[in-house]
Amino acid sequence: MPTVKTEDADMDAVRSPTDKFQHRPSLRQAAPHERDRNRTTPRSPPDMADGMNNVRAIRIAELMKDFHDIQKHLADVALPSAAETSTEEGFALMRQCKAQARALLRQPFEQNGKPSKDEEKIKMQLKRIIVDAAVRRFRAWKIYMYLNAALRWAHAREIYLMGERPEERHAPDLSELQERLRMEIASITDVRVEAECRRKDAAEGRWLVEDPPASFISTYTGTQR
Template identity: 45%
Template sequence: MSDGLNDARAMRVAEIMTDFRNLLHHLVQLRATPTAEEYYLDGYSLLRQCSSEAQAILQTPFSGSSGASSGDPEQERQQLKAIITDAAVRRFRCQRAYLLANAALRWVNARNSILRGQKPNASHLGAFQQADATLRTERLALTDAYVENTLRTQDAAQGKWLNEDPSLAQIQHIIMSRQ
């Protein structure tokens, strides 16, 4: 028996997918050009990791049912709920990668500010260590709970319908099951 909320579910799918698309758009535009000596430094490695994560998200097949709409409201309800869950997991993964990539970009900018066009030398060591420590601290602060809170807070502030969004525990379980 349908509950009359399929229009709200369909709207929620569109909202989540729009957020997902916007996050992915920002992720694919991230570019850094490290020298050969800098290539494996933490910030540059993290940027590559975030880019790889975005590609992996795009290549992950849809996990919900793929049957065509039969006009049955109950079947549509189940299908929309599956799509909401799949889209929410993808958006969560993109948000996490986006936040990490921004931390890495702050590290790159700090490094560039320290160097001011010079080659790295011993006089830069203390400032580099501080930038590295800041990046580590930011990475530790970007917990799954923090990422989920950023999304829920943004959605709630915009008055979006969140009744059937998966919980953080459900998202984590789905991500772990896909690995």
């Protein structure tokens, strides 16, 4: 899985921003009583970086590992021979899932901007990559859930037919299996997919503060199709 690289914290930031103001010559020689009264400490510029960029980089690595693990599972699934040509909905869904997984894998990853040593710029870039990686994992997971539903349907169909070719007498029971598949597919909502992702994240104690919610992903993926 690709390793997300981030710049180390700039060590210059450790120095006080007031250093450059030390020993600056006065424009005029102030009287002794004025020097104490007028001496002020320059204010440091607000630090926009929050020290969490390493945590963000780790989160990206976790998301990308999940994504590639799911893709590997999808690629390793061997479809039944009937899935290559059959027009039955379950087999058609299998072909669709395989095609969608390949298309998702080909999509370029988020790469906004050139590498920077500015911690705030790095922060914004990492936040964008977290969104991109979370959306990819979400979509891959949903495809995986669809494919598993289709595989369960195919397994139930195989058990019912017991090696026989489908005939008219099988139609009622095959229709019932098909309806079960449709109901299962309908139950695979974005909220359910997010819950599955979160369950894994929570079990591993992951940092989820900047992961996008299902509502955002639904809108985002809708615009990507």
